Amino acid sequence: MGGARGWSPFNIVSVVVGFAFLYIPIVLLVVFSFNASRLVTVWTGFSTQWYAALLANQQLLDAAFVTLRIGLISASLATVLGTLAAMALTRYARFRGRLLFSGMIYAPLVMPEVITGLSLLLLFVAVGLDRGFWTVTLAHVTFTMCFVTVVVQSRLVSLDRSLEEAAQDLGCPPWKSFLVVTLPLIWPAVAAGWMLAFTLSLDDLVIASFTSGPSSTTLPMRIYSQVRLGVTPEINAISTILIGIVTFGVVVSAVLTKRGAVRRARDERLAAEG
Amino acid sequence: MSALGEARPQPAPTGRSLGSIRRSFAPWADPAEVPLIEFARVSKRFGSFAAVSELDLAIYRREFHALLGPSGCGKSTLLRMLAGFEEPTSGEVRLDGQTLNGIPPHKRPVNMMFQSYALFPHMSVEKNVEFGLKQDGMARSERADRVAEMLKLVKLEPFRSRKPAQLSGGQQQRVALARSLAKRPKVLLLDEPLGALDKKLREETQFELMDLQQSLGLTFLIVTHDQEEAMTMADRISVMREGRIAQVGTPETVYEAPASRYVAEFVGGVNILSGTVAERRGDRVRLTVPGGIIEADVPVGSRLQTGSPAVFAVRPEKLRIARHAPADPGVNAFRGEVWDIAYLGDMTLFNARLPGGEILKAATVNAARASAEPLGYEEEVWLTFAPDAGVVLPE
Amino acid sequence: MSADVAEPAGAPAARPAPEPAGPERIADSASFRRLVVGLPFVWLLLLFLVPFLLVLKISLSTLALGQPPYEPVFPLAEIASFGERLRELSFENYLFLTDDPLYLDSLISSLVTASVSTVLALLVAYPFALGLARAPERLRPMLLVLTILPFWTSFLIRVYAWMGILRNEGFLNQLLLWLGLIDQPLVILNTNTAVLIGIVYSYLPFMVLPIYASLERQDPRLLEAAADLGSPPARAFWQVTFPLSLPGVLAGCLLVFIPAVGEFVIPDLLGGSETLMIGKTLWNEFFINRDWPVASAVAVVLLVLLVGPLLLLQRARGSAGAGAL
Secondary structure (H helix, E strand, O other), X not given: OOOHHHOOHHHHHHHHHHHHHHHHHHHHHHHHHHEOOOOOOOOOOEOOHHHHHHHHOHHHHHHHHHHHHHHHHHHHHHHHHHHHHHHHHHHOOOOOOHHHHHHHHHXXXXXXXXXXXXXXXXXXXXXXXXXXXXXHHHHHHHHHHHHHHHHHHHHHHHOOHHHHHHHHHOOOOHHHHHHHHHHHHHHHHHHHHHHHHHHHHHHOOHHHHHHOXXXXXXXXXXXXXXXXXXXXXXXXXXXXXXXXXXXXXXXHHHHHHHHHHHHHHHHHHHHHHO | OOOOOOOOOOOOOOOOOOOOOOOXXXXXXXXXXXXXXXXXXXXXXXXXXXXXXXXXXXXXXXXXXXXXXXXXXXXXXXXXXXXXXXXXXXXXXXXXXXXXXXXXXXXXXXXXXOOOOOOOOOOOHHHHHHHHHHXXXXXXXXXXXXXXXXXXXXXXXXXXXXXXXXXXXXXXXXXXXXXXXXXXXXXXXXEOOOOOOOHHHHHHHHHHHHHHHHHHOOEEEEEEOOHHHHHHHOOEEEEEEOOEEEEEEOHHHHHHOOOOHHHHHHOOOOEEEEEEEXXXXXXXXXEEEOOEEEEEEOOOOOOXXXXXXXXXXXXXXXXXXXXXXXXXXXXXXXXXXXXXXXXXXXXXXXXXXXXXXXXXXEEEEOOOOOOOOOOXXXXXXXXXXXXXXXXXXXO | OHHHHHOOOOOOOOOOOOOOOOHHHOHHHHHHHHHHHHHHHHHHHHHHHHHHHHHHHHHOOOHHHHOOOOOOOOHHHHHHOHHHHXXXXXXXXXXXHHHOHHHHHHHHHHHHHHHHHHHHHHHHHHHHHHHHHHOOOOOHHHHHHHHHHHHHOOHHHHHHHHHHHHOOOOHHHHHHHHHOOOOOXXXXXXXXXXXXXXXXXXXXXXXXXXXXXXXHXXXXXXXXXXXXXXXXXXXXXXXXXXXHHHHHHHHHHHHHHHHHHOOOHHHHHHOOOOOOOHHHHXXXXXXXXXXHHHHHHHHHHHHHHHHHHHHHHHHHHHHOOHHHO
16 A cells, blocks of 8 residues: 555655665676686676686585585475474474573674684584584584574464464374474475575575685685685676676566565455355 | 353243254253263463453253354353363363363363364374374274275265365365274264355254264364354254353353343344333333333343333344334334345345434334335334343443 | 373273374374485585584684594594593693784684774765665666675685775876876775775675665654654764664674684785784694694684674664675
């Protein structure tokens, strides 16, 4: 009802300026990944040579592979733990240590990464765990599971609790009501949580730097060490690929959401017709 | 006031019988009858809040029992303790003589119809109804028969493969009903089952539920805050207040012989006149109130004595309103002035203002389409009533 | 109070009395509950809380003890000998922090940088969020996706993108020279200005989304009521819209401020030698000086600084749409 009535020229300009601010740097980055010249700020012609160069950069490809594996494993573990934690916070009003528990869920969301990274490193050293692929994975599970919890929790809060009660009333033990009723209904949020955990893991530089060993250099670490030396078109190219993947993922999920809305509208029509 | 409200059906205050209008079904009056559901000194606390306190209640096989009360009175908690979603803090809940304490919801032979219906949105109507049967490991063919039977019962066969979101509110309500009846529970619990329906559909559904309960021979326990709904459907009503039962009785008893001022005011419209007992003779008392003298009955066993403060509670439709003074204007008659008139179609409500400022409500049935000399505003009127029209209750 | 709650009331028990009542008795509910609560709880205790205690402990130990090669010790043994260790504790590292002005300067500079960038982000984000909230309803989901999209793309890449823009021969200088506004390229990259721009850019979605959530929730009829009662639109904004959006503003500010204080990547890539930020100091202490105890002490100080804002955020979370991220 509020609709377009309040969309003043000032509002429109604010939105346009805001999006320009958000997107111009990204667009420039993408455009100059196709530049023929080594100079990334002067356009000299279209070329895909930097993408070809990427394919030849074995170090970079190795790092990308490590990062992908860490991302897949840590996101999946984080999704399991994060979903359980969300259930704990929304479905069990009281348990011993609840305050500590919720504190430990919310703190990592905004905790400076240097602190998380340092503290986990000290843990791994203290228990004598060799730093490498698995330490990075454990670290990523820990800091991404909290994001999963927040995403899943917001869905669980809006889920009618009597659905689970109805399942139990009709004879399901709690674990079964979770599997056959709760999980099918919250899966979009669980999937979104997984996606978030996965991208955060792919993205992480600081925590990985603290917790990785020599054999487990991740892609952000590799990019970082090259970026420190200056701006190069290879970095633009790999950035473009990463941006492309993320954009694809977000667009697909937006389309799926939209399709869900269309289906709901159709259902409502059907219900009204009787 | 808190001393009132004993959880005991009150015998009728007069020689005439109350509560036998509907049908001759009164297991609660038979001492040999064993209750199906028993709450024995049940309390439930949430932190420092006592939702239910030391409550006793017995419900009998094939009874349609309503828990009636304002929100927060503990009626839903009581229902949820029977379903197993809450454990009593103390006391015992029994079903068929067996304790239910400590038995999780999925192992209790009762089923619940939820206020929000709680239909599984990702399952078709058929799958929803089948859900509970599946948990019991019933054979496929038997399940199919039972589902078909249930869908027929609630007249939803054509909608069997629809999803809940594709149904109207009334249809969803019937799916919820079919689902909770499919397992043939010993007791069906209904938590505000008609709250989401519009008035007309609600009234129709009330009668459908009653017919269903009768024909299936089941025990229904319904939670509602709507006194009309409770009176329409229930064999007996438990009026609840702050975690306790204020009165248990048939709708007629609760309405005509309320055990306390609270019950009188919660169920239906009522006029309350406060005064002092001037004289007591048997169950008949004389009460002096501002502006007049009332002669009326007290409930059997009432402890009111001469000099006790008391209230007289009388329903608006029990008052007669007329222009002319009665034969004996000294007793059970009040003079007043027409203050407000509300024409409701089937009846007309008059608010009459007494000289002291009190307002008395009187209702007259519009039996004829037009009245020769209708009462007008500010007209002087007399309000009169019979000695058995109302009850005298402790203040 | 709890005594009479737990007491098995004198219920007229016709059958053998049940075991003590309570949800714990319900066997499979309890085991499910134990799994749901226990698994993430134990994980976080071991990988979040214990590491913090280690940071605290090592910050209080001497360099020789903490520096690699570090003797691996199991935390259990640590706890057992905690009493003895307590006597060996030294606040040397903290004293060291107060001795060297580098630490105090980088702390203050971090707080100032984070505060200034929070204010700048608010100035950019508020009109933006307002524009989003007032947008036609059918456009809103798409605009929202567009707002969140940069947040999903790599942080490092987004910071890197600004290196190309802010360099002396970068896009910004090219544009300004072409427009004739300047005739000498401005030095922006490797200055504190670049750090501010980087923080505002990177954390903008964190500011926009809570504000948008609090604005979008507002009933448009409130403004109609204000107009009806004689308040012109500009005044109605300050009297109605803005005060009601304050929880979102608070949540947004905290979501930008807290991580900005400890930021490492932005000051490292966009800042210069004069840029002092506590996160970068910690990093250098750890990776370059390899002084773990001092790095831990820096971490503890940073955490203590953030406790207040973190608690505030915890409280704001309920009222504002901070969970939108």
